[in-house]
Amino acid sequence: MDELQFDRAEFGTAGRICTGCQQPIAGDYYDINGTPFCAACTSAIRQAHGGTPGGADFARALGAGVGAGAVGSALYYVIERISGYRLSILAIAVGFLVGRAVRWGAGGRGGLLYQVLAVVLTYVAIAFSWLPIVLEKSDGSFGVGDLVPLSAFLLALPIRIGLESPFALVVIGIGLWEAWKFTAPVSLAIRGPITTMPPAAP
Amino acid sequence: MTPPPPVPTTARCPQCGAAIEPTALSCDACQALVHADRLKALAATARAAETAGDVSAQLEAWRVALTLLPPGSSQYRSIHERVVSLSRSLTNPSAAPPATSAGSRAATWTGAIGTAVLFLVTKGKLLLLGLSKGSTFFSMLAALGVYWTLWGWKFALGFVLSIYIHEMGHVAALRRFGVAATAPMFIPGFGAFIRGKQPLATVQEEARVGLGGPIWGLAAAVGCFLIYVTTKQPFWAALTHAGAMINLFNLMPIWQLDGDHAFKALNRTERWIAAAVIGVMFAFTTEGLLILVGILAVVQAFRDAPNVEGDRTALIQFAGLVITLALLMKMPVPGTP
Numbered sequence: 186m187d188e189l190q191f192d193r194a195e196f197g198t199a200g201r202i203c204t205g206c207q208q209p210i211a212g213d214y215y216d217i218n219g220t221p222f223c224a225a226c227t228s229a230i231r232q233a234h235g236g237t238p239g240g241a242d243f244a245r246a247l248g249a250g251v252g253a254g255a256v257g258s259a260l261y262y263v264i265e266r267i268s269g270y271r272l273s274i275l276a277i278a279v280g281f282l283v284g285r286a287v288r289w290g291a292g293g294r295g296g297l298l299y300q301v302l303a304v305v306l307t308y309v310a311i312a313f314s315w316l317p318i319v320l321e322k323s324d325g326s327f328g329v330g331d332l333v334p335l336s337a338f339l340l341a342l343p344i345r346i347g348l349e350s351p352f353a354l355v356v357i358g359i360g361l362w363e364a365w366k367f368t369a370p371v372s373l374a375i376r377g378p379i380t381t382m383p384p385a386a387p
Numbered sequence: 388m389t390p391p392p393p394v395p396t397t398a399r400c401p402q403c404g405a406a407i408e409p410t411a412l413s414c415d416a417c418q419a420l421v422h423a424d425r426l427k428a429l430a431a432t433a434r435a436a437e438t439a440g441d442v443s444a445q446l447e448a449w450r451v452a453l454t455l456l457p458p459g460s461s462q463y464r465s466i467h468e469r470v471v472s473l474s475r476s477l478t479n480p481s482a483a484p485p486a487t488s489a490g491s492r493a494a495t496w497t498g499a500i501g502t503a504v505l506f507l508v509t510k511g512k513l514l515l516l517g518l519s520k521g522s523t524f525f526s527m528l529a530a531l532g533v534y535w536t537l538w539g540w541k542f543a544l545g546f547v548l549s550i551y552i553h554e555m556g557h558v559a560a561l562r563r564f565g566v567a568a569t570a571p572m573f574i575p576g577f578g579a580f581i582r583g584k585q586p587l588a589t590v591q592e593e594a595r596v597g598l599g600g601p602i603w604g605l606a607a608a609v610g611c612f613l614i615y616v617t618t619k620q621p622f623w624a625a626l627t628h629a630g631a632m633i634n635l636f637n638l639m640p641i642w643q644l645d646g647d648h649a650f651k652a653l654n655r656t657e658r659w660i661a662a663a664v665i666g667v668m669f670a671f672t673t674e675g676l677l678i679l680v681g682i683l684a685v686v687q688a689f690r691d692a693p694n695v696e697g698d699r700t701a702l703i704q705f706a707g708l709v710i711t712l713a714l715l716m717k718m719p720v721p722g723t724p
Binding site: 189190191192193194195196197201202204216219220221264267268269270273274277278281350352353355356359376379380 | 423466675678679
């Protein structure tokens with residue numbers, strides 16, 4: 186390590202490497218959130234994150250989120266059946282799954298709309314995880330007319346259980362936070378083009 | 388009233404005077420390193436630690452230096468390579484034997500008893516150090532209060548301390564690799580967590596840090612078990628069982644749990660061996676939690692294992708933890724069905 190000097194940054198003979206395409210950057214470069222990018226990659230990033238998301242993006246995010254929520258709900262039941270434990274902590278996994286799925290569906294974009302969508306879907310998934318238990322404990326006489334009161338009952342369950350067990354409430358809160366966090370808007374600080382001067386002669 | 392002065396949005400390069408971003412690590416115009424003086428001081432610290440044979444201190448200094456260098460620079464790459472090399476010397480001493488550390492040199496002189504005393508003194512100091520942090524202490528008190536209402540103060544205290552010891556196992560492992568970490572923060576009903584302030588350099592490092600918590604947690608559970616064997620008080624059996632359960636739960640190879648960090652270092656064969664050990668222990672103990680851990684281990688075994696060289700130490704640690712924790716969970720707790 187003795188050969189290292191700490192007066193000036195050295196970027197080797199190839200110069201700066203683009204964080205996106207991993208190729209040496211010839212000439213000017215762009216700084217995105219503190220890392221160097223070439224002009225082509227910067228343009229692609231601007232295009233991917235710019236503009237308003239369309240209806241198709243939202244529909245895909247909704248579909249992916251509902252699917253992930255259904256998997257999350259089923260996970261509670263499967264794990265309870267296998268292990269005998271109803272693990273409150275699974276709320277975090279549900280938030281993680283739904284948040285990731287919504288983000289994927291939205292093409293990597295985040296934003297308030299997707300954050301609200303992810304949080305709502307996570308909550309619904311956690312609430313409906315009790316559905317198999319409710320059905321098992323009922324006499325099996327549910328009809329179409331019972332769907333609305335049953336849904337209302339299930340949606341109120343996390344709050345009711347949370348009021349009795351602060352543990353469950355905290356963990357559900359963390360699950361919702363996971364969903365919110367994963368769909369947060371990406372903040373891009375783009376500087377450039379930056380012209381690099383050759384280092385001054387010693 | 389005088390308005391506050393505006394916050395500067397740009398700074399000046401100390402070398403050429405060009406405008407630079409306040410968070411810039413080097414000047415775009417002349418490439419001068421903004422933190423040159425600090426970097427030189429860190430390099431001197433690392434060299435002094437190298438002379439003293441203190442690998443952890445070297446790692447600590449170089450890791451801080453990495454945060455002050457532009458990631459694309461050759462200095463960054465050189466230091467990163469050095470960090471990886473030093474880290475490997477700790478995770479796999481036979482590959483690159485580090486110089487004898489001051490601590491281990493002392494241990495050679497004082498023998499096995501001296502090593503044990505040294506361990507208790509240094510780790511005991513670390514355990515007390517964690518409690519001196521306000522965020523840890525007060526969040527711990529909050530968790531204690533919540534558990535108290537459920538199980539009474541005695542069990543709540545033992546449970547919270549078990550979690551604390553588990554977390555300090557992670558802190559100790561991070562310190563060994565020279566990574567700065569936050570103090571443990573308790574979340575009632577969830578457990579506790581710590582965060583490393585710098586990224587880990589290798590998957591082996593991640594596995595040691597991940598398993599550091601369950602290893603210390605196991606030590607706490609074994610301590611409770613020994614007290615139970617001596618006193619025959621059911622309280623200690625219950626605490627042993629609870630301690631074993633939280634640590635076994637953390638061995639699930641999923642999300643950000645400790646088992647997931649360990650599995651990142653295992654190759655496919657080692658993942659299957661881990662799954663087999665879990666299966667054998669389930670057959671022996673019929674503990675339901677092992678089914679969950681086992682299913683997740685099998686899923687991980689089917690997935691791509693990027694670290695093809697594997698990590699035998701991580702496998703031995705993981706398997707040892709599964710075996711001992713499962714056995715502790717099998718121990719009957721008087722007064723429970």
